[in-house]
Amino acid sequence: MGAPVVSRDRLKDLVAQIGKVESDLVKVSDLRWELSGKRMTAEQALQKATEELEQARHMDASRLVDVALGRDVAGPSDLTAQEERVMAAKADLDRAEGYCAEVRARSEEYQTLLDTLKVKATQEANRITAESPEFAAMLEDVRQAEAVLMRAVSEVQILKRRGVPVGKLHGLFGELADRFHKHGDLVKVPMHPVESTEWAQFAQMLAMNPDTPAPGARLKKGR
Known part of the structure; x- marks a missing residue:
């Protein structure tokens, strides 16, 4: 389905x-x-x-x-x-x-x-945006990606505790690891569309044109 x-x-x-x-x-x-x-x-x-x-x-x-x-x-x-x-x-x-x-x-x-x-x-557009399956799918993708990254960071920490030299973490992976230690998560997930610039813009456009495709729908169409 x-x-x-x-x-x-x-x-x-x-x-x-x-x-x-x-x-x-x-x-x-x-x-x-x-x-x-x-x-x-x-x-x-x-x-x-x-x-x-x-x-x-x-x-x-x-x-x-x-x-x-x-x-x-x-x-x-x-x-x-x-x-x-x-x-x-x-x-x-x-x-x-x-x-x-x-x-x-x-x-x-x-x-x-x-x-x-x-x-x-505007209120109706915000409701549609918040309830859109594309937004829900985006949140699920982020959660799954975060889970994978958290497991990777956890493995690195285990190696460090065992004394295995892993070197200094650089780039995006290093930034995510630092964020995990400071905030307990890896990715700031927008729990409401207004917290995301792309989805907030979509809601504004949707209020003027009800046929505006959701960001996720545009990505799927382009694949």
């Missing part, structure tokens, strides 16, 4: 959700810029209409004075029409500001959701 396969379905679902939310966030960002331009246009239109209303009020006051003085006044007053234009411009600005506020709220909502999904994806 082969090694058990750790399901990545939940991680794939999380990554798919992340992709959709990121896409929605980009769309909302684009819409935010578009609506910002429309709001600016509405503000300018309201400012212009307000200035024209002030002029219309001045002209209407002047018109009333002319009428009171018995002078001829040409055409009707434009004050009412200008007041309506100001009201319409203000309504347009209110709508634009309402849209902008909704877009800002939606953007914050999507960003919060995105952050939450990324945390969940």
